[in-house]
Structures are given as structure tokens and as C-alpha cells.
Amino acid sequence: MSHTTFNDAHTESLSQADDMVAISTPVCEKDPVKVNLLGLSRPELEVFFESLGEKKFRAGQVMKWIHQFGVTDFAEMTNLAGKLRDKLVQVACIEAPEVVHKQFSQDGTRKWVFRVGDGAGSLVETVLIPAHDKTGERKTLCISSQVGCALDCSFCSTGKQGFQRDLTPAEIIGQLWVANQSYMEDVPVGERTRTVTNVVMMGMGEPLLNFDAVVSSMRIMLDDFAYGMSKRRVTLSTSGVVPMMDRLGEEIDVALAISLHAPNDELRNELVPINKKYPLAELIPAARRYLARDGGLESARKHVTIEYVMLDGVNDSLDHAKQLIQLLHNLPSKINLIPFNPFPHAPYGRSSNNRIKAFQKLVSDAGFVCTIRTTRGDDIDAACGQLVGQVADRTRRAERWKKSVAARQQGEILRTRG
Ligand code: SAH
Ligand code: SF4
Numbered sequence: 001m002s003h004t005t006f007n008d009a010h011t012e013s014l015s016q017a018d019d020m021v022a023i024s025t026p027v028c029e030k031d032p033v034k035v036n037l038l039g040l041s042r043p044e045l046e047v048f049f050e051s052l053g054e055k056k057f058r059a060g061q062v063m064k065w066i067h068q069f070g071v072t073d074f075a076e077m078t079n080l081a082g083k084l085r086d087k088l089v090q091v092a093c094i095e096a097p098e099v100v101h102k103q104f105s106q107d108g109t110r111k112w113v114f115r116v117g118d119g120a121g122s123l124v125e126t127v128l129i130p131a132h133d134k135t136g137e138r139k140t141l142c143i144s145s146q147v148g149c150a151l152d153c154s155f156c157s158t159g160k161q162g163f164q165r166d167l168t169p170a171e172i173i174g175q176l177w178v179a180n181q182s183y184m185e186d187v188p189v190g191e192r193t194r195t196v197t198n199v200v201m202m203g204m205g206e207p208l209l210n211f212d213a214v215v216s217s218m219r220i221m222l223d224d225f226a227y228g229m230s231k232r233r234v235t236l237s238t239s240g241v242v243p244m245m246d247r248l249g250e251e252i253d254v255a256l257a258i259s260l261h262a263p264n265d266e267l268r269n270e271l272v273p274i275n276k277k278y279p280l281a282e283l284i285p286a287a288r289r290y291l292a293r294d295g296g297l298e299s300a301r302k303h304v305t306i307e308y309v310m311l312d313g314v315n316d317s318l319d320h321a322k323q324l325i326q327l328l329h330n331l332p333s334k335i336n337l338i339p340f341n342p343f344p345h346a347p348y349g350r351s352s353n354n355r356i357k358a359f360q361k362l363v364s365d366a367g368f369v370c371t372i373r374t375t376r377g378d379d380i381d382a383a384c385g386q387l388v389g390q391v392a393d394r395t396r397r398a399e400r401w402k403k404s405v406a407a408r409q410q411g412e413i414l415r416t417r418g
Contacts, residue, residue, distance in 0.1 A: 026038075026039050026040070026168055026169065026170050028092075028093035028095050029095060030093070030095065031093060034090075034091055034092050034093045035048065035091060035092045035093075036092070036093055036094070036095045036170050037062065037066065037092050037093070037094050038066060038094050038095060038096060038170040038173060038174055038177065039168055039169030039170030039171070039172070039173050039174070039213075039216070039217065039220075040169070041169075041216050041219045041220050041223070042059050042060065042063060042219075042220075042223055042225060042226075044216075045058075045059035045062060045063060046059040048092075049062075052084075052087060052091070054084060058080070058084070059225075060225040061077070061079055061080065062077065062080075063220075063223065063225040063226050064225055064226075065077045066094050066177070066226075067173075067177065067180075067194075067220065067225075067226035067227055068192065068193075068194060068225075068226070068227075069189050069190075069192050070177070070180065070181045070184050070189075070192060071094075071189060072093075072094040072095075072096075074088040074089050074092075075089070076189065095170065095174075096170070096174035096177050096178050096181075097114040097115065097116050097124075097170070097171045097174045097175070097178075098114060098115045099112050099113070099114055099178060100113050100114065100115045100123065101113035102182075107130075108129075108130040109127065109128065109129050109130070110127070110128040110179065110182060111125060111126070111127045111128070112125065112126045112175070112178060112179070113125050114126070114171070114174070114175065114178075116147060116167060116171050117147070117164075117165070122147055122164065122165075123147070124144040124146075124147055124167065124171075124175075124203065124204050124205075125144060125203060125204065126141060126142065126143055126144060126175040126178070126179060126203060127141070127142040127203070128140070128141050128142075128179050128196065129141075129142070137197075138197050138198055139195055139196050139197050139198070140196075140197070140198040140199070140200060141175070141176060141179050141196045141198070141199050141200070142200050142202045142203050143172060143175045143176065143199055143200070143201055143202075143203050144167065144172075144175065144203030144204040144205055145166075145167055145172060145201055145203065145204070145205040145206070145207040145210045145213070145214050146163065146164075146165065146166050146167060146204060146205025146206065146207075146209065146210050147163075147164035147165050147166075147167065147204065147205070148161040148162050148163045148164040148165075148204065148205070149161070149162075149163055149204060149205050149206050150162070150163035150206070150209065151206050151209075151239055151272075151273065151274050152273055153239060153259075153261075153271060153272050153273065154270060154271050154273075154347065154348075155261075155271060155309055155311060155340060155346065155348050157343040157346070158204045158205065166205075166209075166210040166213060167205070167210065167213060168213055169213045169216045169217045169220075172213055172214065172217040173217045173220050173221070175203075176196060176199060176221065176227065179195075179196050180194055180195050180196055180227075183195040194227055194228070196227075197229070197233060198229075198233040198234075198235075199218075199221055199229065199233065199234050199235070200235045200237060200257070201214065201218075201235065201236045201237055202235075202237045202257070206238065206239055206241065207236050207237070207238065208236070208238045208241040208244035208245065208248065209241060209244070211244055211247065211248075214236070215248070215251055215252055218234055218236070218252055218254055219252065221234050222234065222252075222254075230298070231253050231254055231255070231295075231298060231299065231300040232255055232298075232300045233255075234254045234255065234300070235254065235255040235256070235257050235305065236248065236254055236255070236256055236257070237257040237258075237259060237305075237307065238256070238257070238258060238259065239258075239259045239272050239274050240258060240259070240260075240272065240274055240275065240278050240283045240286075241274065241278065242278040242282050242283060242286045245286045245287070245289075245290055246286060246289060246290075248290070249289060249290045249293045250293075253293075253295045253299055253300055253301060254300050255300040255301075255305070256287070256290055256300075256301070256304045256305070257304065257305040257306075257307055257336075258283070258287055258304055258305070258306055258307065259272065259307045259309075260272075260306045260307060260308055260324075261307070261308055261309050261315060262275075262315050262320075263315075263320055263323035263324040263326075263327050264280070264323055264327075265279050265280055267314075267315055267320075268280065271311075271314075271315070280327065284327065284328075284330075284331055287304045287331055287333075288330070288331055290304065291303070291304065291331075291332060302332065303332040303333055303334055304331065304332070304333050304334075305333070305334050305335075305336055306328065306333045306334070306335045306336065307336050307338055308324070308335060308336065308337050308338065309338045309339075309340050310337055310338065310339055310340055310350065310351035310355070310356050310359070311340050311348045311349070311350075311351065312340070312348065312349040312350060312351045312352070312355070313349075313351075314348060316351040316355050316356070316359055317359075318358065318359065318362055320359070321359045321362040321363050322362065324363060325362070325363060325366040325368070328368070333368065334368070334369040334370070334371070335363055335368050335369070335370040335371070336370075336371050336372075336373055337356055337359065337360055337370065337371070337372045337373065338373045339351065339356060339372070339373065356372055357372075360372055
């Protein structure tokens with residue numbers, strides 16, 4: 001595979017090295033003969049500048065303008081020669097996905113809905129949650145990786161929409177760009193700083209099923225010329241796509257979270273159907289392999305985070321807690337209990353606080369760090385997947401699913417009556 005030029009944005013593709021996967025050139029929606037620079041990682045931008053007959057270091061300069069200073073107008077990039085700026089105006093753009101809705105909550109939570117294509121269903125959301133901890137003030141951004149999701153977990157409103165499409169790197173990093181930008185609008189360019197401190201890939205979609213775009217975006221998050229985030233503050237959450245967990249381990253050092261939700265195969269098959277393909281006996285060793293590639297002092301691979309949604313009467317008993325302790329005894333892990341976020345027609349309820357606390361106590365007493373996720377931004381429905389879930393609740397899968405829930409409930413009513 002050879003390096004490409006950017007002469008024909010429609011047909012050419014980018015490749016950083018012979019053994020790397022080609023990424024199709026991202027075009028600007030408003031002017032499709034131009035290249036959108038927003039989603040290009042530094043090696044990709046270097047190829048782009050070389051194709052213009054420029055030196056590679058221009059890539060770092062332009063990345064700073066885009067990601068650190070939030071500048072989209074090439075005319076403002078004062079350390080580039082006038083001729084280069086004119087050239088860039090002709091061949092490139094910096095285009096973030098369109099914000100169709102935003103809500104800023106009293107408690108500091110912010111939420112955006114983006115349109116990423118035609119039609120009512122082509123919406124994704126991003127949530128920013130501020131918090132204080134011993135390391136100071138944190139701003140955590142929950143980013144989406146796909147429109148919808150193919151994996152159909154039974155408690156997840158994104159899954160109920162079905163899968164529509166993968167997001168591009170520009171659409172993924174664009175969510176971070178917009179969130180940072182929202183704190184900079186009134187700040188002079190020279191005084192702008194990067195505000196978001198943490199990213200979690202826990203919005204809509206399964207990030208490991210959009211692997212290349214997600215990894216490329218995470219490289220931009222870690223790049224000092226862009227967001228310069230620490231590896232430990234970028235977390236990928238997966239429902240357990242085992243082969244892609246190994247690939248992730250080979251390609252990038254970021255924190256890993258696993259959506260476990262059940263301590264045995266029988267229950268997990270029901271809640272997280274991908275478990276039928278990659279059962280616990282494969283998932284737990286894959287998590288261990290990921291940690292075994294520990295990249296030294298700064299590595300994000302000291303432990304995995306285990307996410308466990310608390311569903312009333314389904315997976316929240318003390319017996320489940322004991323099974324969980326047994327399952328994880330050999331895996332360096334921190335456990336995060338997530339109170340279930342109800343959505344219209346959901347077949348589950350949220351466990352009571354007492355039940356969640358009793359579960360937490362048992363797991364903590366066994367020596368695990370076990371936290372309960374606090375819900376924030378309730379006044380703006382800022383739970384991952386919720387608002388878009390309501391907007392896009394019209395797909396065929398959602399209809400089928402609603403009918404099956406209704407039929408099941410009807411059956412239960414009849415049984416109780418009988
Ligand atoms: N697909 C990935 C990442 C997106 S989901 C994954 O499954 O890990 C992000 C997290 O939100 C997952 O842990 C998921 O299980 C959880 N989640 C989904 N729907 C939820 C709901 N209704 N209430 C609470 N947590 C939910
Ligand atoms: Fe997809 Fe994650 Fe929702 Fe499961 S929990 S359907 S993997 S987004």
C-alpha cells in the first residue's frame with residue numbers, strides 16, 4: 001500500500017504505513033471536494049501536508065489551532081504563511097458535527113445532541129459531567145461511537161434503536177471539540193485552555209465494533225499537540241467483544257471498562273447477548289491479557305473497571321454479589337455499580353438504595369474497590385442514551401420490542417389473575 005495524495009478527496013484513501021489499515025479521506029459535508037481536517041491524527045495530517053508540498057511539522061501547528069484553540073478559520077492561523085493559508089481554504093475545512101440540541105444543567109452537567117446524517121434517527125448524544133475528587137476538579141465527557149448499537153442489551157435504550165451506522169473520526173473527536181469549545185466561546189484565542197479532563201467511550205454504540213475510527217480518535221485525545229490527555233483518563237467501555245479487546249491491547253494504552261452486569265453466563269446471556277458468542281470463560285482471560293501488557297509507570301493498565309447495572313430483583317442479590325467476588329478474584333478490578341436508568345417501556349426497575357448498598361458492602365468487604373455511580377443532570381435527562389433514545393424510539397426494532405414487552409406483561413397479568 002502506498003502513501004496517497006489528497007488530490008481527489010472522493011476516491012483516495014489515507015495510509016500511514018504499509019501495515020496500517022486505510023482510512024477513507026474525510027470530506028467536508030458543505031463542500032465535498034475538500035478534506036475535513038478535524039478527525040485526522042498527527043501522522044495522517046503529516047501525510048496531508050506532505051501531499052501539499054509542505055513540511056510535516058505543519059501538522060502539529062494546525063492540530064494546536066484546531067484542538068487547543070478551537071479555531072476553524074485558516075485565516076486566523078497566524079504562524080502559517082499566507083500562501084499556505086490560502087491553499088488550505090481551497091482544499092480543506094474544519095467541520096464539527098452539527099449540534100441540534102444542547103442543555104446545560106444547574107449542577108454543571110452539559111449535554112449535546114448532534115445530527116450526523118439525514119433523517120430523525122441519525123442523532124447521537126454527548127454528556128459532560130463535572131465532579132470534584134482528590135485530584136481536583138474533573139470534567140468527564142461521555143462520547144458516542146456509533147449511531148445506535150447492534151448488540152441489543154436488554155436494559156439499554158440505545159440497543160433498542162438497532163444499529164444505524166459507525167461514526168467517523170471527525171464525528172467522534174468532534175464531540176470533544178464541541179464540549180471544549182463550549183467553555184471557550186468568550187475567551188480570547190491566546191488564553192484558551194483544554195477544559196475536559198476525562199473521556200469515557202460510554203455513550204451510544206459499541207466502540208470496539210467501530211475500532212479504527214475510535215482508536216484514531218483516542219490517539220488525537222492523547223496527542224500533546226491536540227488534547228494531551230493522560231492515558232488513565234481516557235476509558236473505553238466494551239460489552240466484551242473479545243477479539244477486539246486483544247487488538248486494542250496491541251494498538252493503544254488506555255483504560256478499559258467492561259460492562260459485565262451479571263456474574264454467570266445464564267444471566268449474562270439474557271442481559272448482554274454478545275455473551276453467547278464470548279462467554280465469561282473467554283471474557284475474563286481477555287481482560288487479564290489486556291492488563292498483562294502493562295506499559296510501565298504511566299500505563300492505564302493497572303486494573304479494569306467492571307460496570308454492573310443494578311436491576312431490581314434481577315442481578316442485585318447478595319448471592320449475585322458472592323458470585324461476582326468469586327468471578328473476579330483473580331482480576332485486578334474496580335467495580336462500579338450503576339443504578340439502572342429507566343426509559344419508556346423498559347422491562348426493568350432500578351434497585352433500591354438499600355439493596356445497592358448491601359451489594360456494595362459485601363463486595364467491598366471482600367477487598368474490592370466498589371463504588372456506586374451517582375446520577376447527575378437529572379433535570380436534563382443526562383443519562384447516557386436517554387434523550388436520543390426518546391427521539392429515535394420509532395425504529396422497527398423498538399416497535400417489535402415494545403410489543404414483546406407488552407405481551408410478556410399481559411401474560412404475567414393473566415398468570416397472576418389465574
Ligand atoms: N457499548 C459499550 C459502551 C456504551 S454503553 C458498553 O456496553 O460498554 C455505556 C454503559 O452504560 C454500559 O456499561 C452500559 O451497560 C450502561 N447502560 C446502558 N443502558 C443503561 C441504563 N438504562 N441504565 C444504566 N446503565 C446503562
Ligand atoms: Fe450496545 Fe453498550 Fe447498549 Fe449493549 S449496553 S446495546 S453494547 S450500547
